Amino acid sequence: MLxxxxxxxxxxxxxSTSSGxxxxxxxxxxxETGAHPTAAVHYLExxxxxxxxxxxxxxxxxxxxxxxxxPDLGQARVATRADGTLVGIRKPLAAHEHAIMRSYLAxxxxxxxxxxxxxxxxxxxxxxxxxxxxxxxAIVIAGGVEHGLWxx
Numbered sequence: 001m002l003x004x005x006x007x008x009x010x011x012x013x014x015x016s017t018s019s020g021x022x023x024x025x026x027x028x029x030x031x032e033t034g035a036h037p038t039a040a041v042h043y044l045e046x047x048x049x050x051x052x053x054x055x056x057x058x059x060x061x062x063x064x065x066x067x068x069x070x071p072d073l074g075q076a077r078v079a080t081r082a083d084g085t086l087v088g089i090r091k092p093l094a095a096h097e098h099a100i101m102r103s104y105l106a107x108x109x110x111x112x113x114x115x116x117x118x119x120x121x122x123x124x125x126x127x128x129x130x131x132x133x134x135x136x137x138a139i140v141i142a143g144g145v146e147h148g149l150w151x152x
Contacts, residue, residue, distance in 0.1 A: 040105065041085050042152070045076065045090070045100075045103075069090075102139070103148055117140040128151075136151045
């Protein structure tokens with residue numbers, strides 16, 4: 001298991017490959033710091049045995065509108081926030097899958113991001129995998145936490 005400084009190194013390694021996740025509005029707002037890209041969330045995935053209730057909660061609390069189940073995202077019902085972030089809510093796909101809220105950070109080069117994470121002690125739970133027209137995702141585990149990566 002990684003120490004807290006090790007976790008910081010993994011996070012920095014993952015974020016260092018996400019320069020393409022900057023949006024014009026964030027740059028214009030002065031939220032960028034030159035060589036240090038923003039860790040933008042591309043996809044927020046929520047897995048629940050009661051996905052319909054969670055979707056109803058998010059619709060009520062945040063005004064989101066979820067579409068029909070998306071086969072590219074494990075039958076998740078997906079909503080797109082005003083900033084372009086995707087929010088997907090689905091049921092577990094296998095008996096061993098547990099309820100979780102997992103964020104996927106946008107990266108320019110998912111292969112490089114996974115290699116950097118591994119070099120800093122992360123375990124690859126899911127290698128880079130194409131998700132239909134949506135892009136490529138990977139999941140690494142560091143410090144007992146699942147970290148999602150997404151390349152569009």
